[in-house]
Amino acid sequence: MIRKQVGKEPGKSYLENMSKSADNPRTIIHTDMDAFYASVELLDNPDLRGKPVVVGGLSNRSVVSAASYEARKFGIHSAMPTSTARGLCPHAVFMPVRMGRYREISERIMAIFHRYTPLVEPISLDEAFLDVTGSARLFGNGPDIAAVIRETIKSETGLTASAGVASSKLLAKIASDLHKPDGLTVVDPGREKEFLADLPIDRLWGVGKTTIKSLRMLSVGTIGDLTRLPLELLASKYGKHGVHLYYAARGLDKRPVTPVREAKSIGHEDTFREDLQDLKMIKKELLDLAGRVGARLRRHEQEGKTVSLKVKFNDFSTNSRSKTLLEATADSMEIYRHSLELLAKTGADRTPVRLLGISISNLDNARDGRQPDLFGVCRSREKKKKLSLAVDRLNRKFGSMVVKPGRLIDND
């Protein structure tokens, strides 16, 4: 499957975190589903068990997203061109990506993680860091929790996960990969350096082929070898990346597990008893929808950056458009304005409309502070927000749509 690059260009705070050893010992679990997309396909198509299965784009110009372990025996791996994979194993079963299904199972897996700690940082659909330091009293030590999580995933989804348990993200991630598939690897506290010493350098995050080649010239093959190079040398040769390598090789990594709010959306859609033909009517419905979506966002104290519009036509075709704003919003009129822009791209003026939907995603908690240097902007935004909240209160008190934006009333 496509892996997200975790070891991206390190920033300053990143390096600060890398260079310190943890003040308090932490217990971090990294879990990673085994050949996730391919395993889901095997789960849903049991006849394919034991056969090489490749998930990805089916045209020869596309790439492999995931390969079952049987397919990997032929040298097929993710990110490989599909044409190459077909050459390596012509009798493999090639299947299209079903992202909706993977997402559905991913949600179930993430929910299992949340039973053991609120500190869950998803890295991709099938991978996450969990800080379980504070969970010991309730659920036992790190290895116990990792074992229970793996069992639970297996019994509730039928899929296997591998896990690594260690005192940092860096080590937990390396550990989870060591005994794949269906493996559990524990790095005991105090034995981090020992654990790393004999591993080849490509086990470290963000060590690409070029760096490996260049390090080989310095007779560095293992992570242990890497600890023999002084910081100055690594820094002058590889810049920030070299500094990262210096600390990583020593197992130093204090980066916290940062929980990300689930990528949810708040929205509303309406199916009309009679198809809407008139653009004026469509706009009126859109205004009404935007009002309800805005109110719902404000009720949940949420703001969102991405506005999506869904239009279903009377021939049952659907056109969805979305745009991402610079700043998150919960303002109904703003949502309406952007929806209108999106509407212009859907062809709603030419075909009768059956259904309209607006949703806001990329959500953020509205209570989080804003930057003070945007003072002017904030003040007008604050004003609007207060006004919207007052309108919401009135509508709650006196029934759904007592207070409507002026334009909506004009059209009545």
Ligand SMILES: [Mg+2]
């Ligand atoms: Mg995986």
